[in-house]
Amino acid sequence: MSDFQQVSDSIVRAVETVIGGKREAIEIALTVLLSEGHLLVEDVPGVGKTMLARALARSVDCSVSRIQFTPDLLPSDITGVSVYDQSRREFEFRPGPVFANFVIGDEINRASPKTQSALLESMEERQVTVDGHTYPLATPFTVIATQNPVEMEGTYALPEAQRDRFMARISIGYPDAAAEAALLRSRDVDDPIESLEAVVGIEELRSLIATARGVFVSSSVEQYLVAIAQATRSDPELRLGASPRASLQLARAAKTRAARDGRDFVLPDDIDALVPVVFAHRVLAAGRTANASVTAVEPILARIVAETPVPTGLR
Template identity: 65%
Template sequence: MAVGVQGEAGVGLGFGEVAGRVGKIRTAVESVIEGKSEAVRLALIVMLAEGHLLIEDVPGVGKTMLAKTLARAVDGTVRRVQFTPDLLPSDITGVSVYHQERREFEFVPGPVFANLLVGDEINRASPKTQSALLECMEERQVTVDGTTYPLERPFMVIATQNPVEMEGTYPLPEAQRDRFTARISMGYPSPSAELDMLDTHSRTSPLDSLAPAATVTEVRGLIETVRGVHTAPAVKQYAVDMVNATRNHPELRLGASPRATLQLVRAARARAALEEREYVLPDDLQALAVPVLAHRLLTTAEAQVERRRPEQIVSELVARLPVRG
C-alpha cells in the first residue's frame, strides 16, 4: 500500500485508508439514497477535491435529500437555505447590527458560516442573491462592510436547482456555474429502487436515524491525502488539451475556463484515491469530463436549434482527443 501524506489528525493516511473511510461515508449515504450509487460517488469525489456540487433535476427525485444526507454523514456544522425570490444577500452572508447601548456594530454570521451549506433551489433567487456566494465559494471567506471573515474548512456548497425551463427560475450566472466543481443529475429511480423506497420511507425517514460516519477532522485528513496524489506532466497536459478543445469547438460560444482545468485535475486526484491509487490516470479525466466541464459551456444558437447539449459535445471531444499519459 502506498503511504499518503500526513493528515491533520496526526496520522499518515494511506490511499487504501482513504477508500476505506470514504466507503463508510458512502455506505451511510446510500442507506438513505437508494439506487443512485454513481451520484453519491461523484458527490464524495467533489468533497475530497474541496469543491462544490450542483445537483440539477426535476422536483421530487431526491436532490435535497442527497445534499442533506451527505451533510448528516459528515459530523460538521450544516446550514440549509431555501432560496426564494425575496431572499437577500445578507440572508446568506450575515449582517452588521448596531447596538444602541454599546454604540457599535456587531457582525451576526449568516448560514454560510458552516462546514456544509445546502442551498435548496438556488436558481429561484435573484442573480444578485446568487452572487452572494461567489466570494465564499472561491476564496473561502466573506467580506461584509469592509471586514473579511474566514470560513472554517472544510467548506462545501451543495446546491440544488430545477431545470431552467421551469417557471420561476433564474439561470445561474456563468461566474457562479464556473465555481461549482461538478454538476450531476439524480434521474428517476429504477422500479425496484422505487419499490424499496416505499418500504423504507413510507413510515419514517431513514435520515432521522442516520449517524455520522466521519468527523470534520477526518475529512480534513482525507483531503490532505488526496492533495498528495501524483499527477504526471503528460496527464496534466491531457487535461489542458481537453479543456482547450472546448474553447475552439465550433458549436460552443463559451468554453471551459482555467478554473475548470484546475478542478478537473483535483477531482481526478480524488477519484484516483478512491481507487486506491497514488497517481492519476487519463481514465480519471475521461470519467469526470462531462460532470466537471459540461455545465460551464454555452452552445451556439445553431447547436441549440439542433438540440445539441454540452454533455454530448464533451463526450465526443473526449472520444476523439489523443490520449496522453
C-alpha cells in the same frame, strides 16, 4: 490509500441507506466533497436532490446549515449583517448561514441573480466581505446547491460566473421500479435520514482531503487535461469553452477519484470519466442560449475527449 478507500466507501454506504440505487451520483458528490469543491444538483422536483445533500452532510460530523432560496431572499440573509449594538455603541457582525462547513442551498435558482451572487466570493475565496470587513469561512467549506430545470416556472438562470464556481454538476434522475417500491415501503415506517449517523469527524475529513491533494499528476496527464480544455475553447460547436478554473477543479477531482480507486497517481481514465460532470455545465453550445440543457454539450465533450491523443508516460 487503503484507509482512504475504506472510509470513503463507508460514507457512500451510509448515504445509500437514504438514497438507494443512485451510487454514481453519490460517488460524484463525495468526490466533490473530498476535493473541497462545490456541487450543483439539477433535476425535476421530488427525485431526492435535497435528500442527497442532507444525507451527505449528516455522514460527516461538522457544522451544517441550510438556505432555502426564495424570490424575496436578500444577500444579507446569506452572508450576514452588521447590527448596531446600542449598549456598546458599535456595530456587531452577525454571521449568516454561509458560515458553516457544509452549506445546503435548496432551489438556488429560485432566488434573484443579485442574491445568487452573494455566494460568489464565499465559494471561490472562502471568505465573506461585509461593510468593508472580511471574515474567513470554516474549513473545509462546501456548498451543495439544488436547482430545478430552468424551463420550470419561477426559476432564474444561474449566471456563468456562478456556474463556473461549481466543481461538478449531476442529475439524479427517477428511481427504477424496484427502488421506488422499496421507497414506498420504507418511508411509511420511518425516516432513514434521522437514523443516519456520522461516519467521519471533521479532523478525519481534513485528513482525507489532504491525502487526495497529495495524489501525483504526471506532466503528460496534465498536458492531456489542458489539451481537452483548450479544445473546448476552439471547437466550432462551442461558443464558450472551459475556464482555467475548470481545469484546476478537474485536476483536483481526478486526484480524489484516483485515491478512491486506491492509486497515488492520476490516469487519463480519471480525466475522461470526470470531464462530463466538471465541464458540461460550464461550456455553451454554439447557437444555444445559456439556459440550454447540458445534454446539448455532452456529445460534443465526448467527441473532444475521443479526439484528444491519450498520453503514454503516466508516472
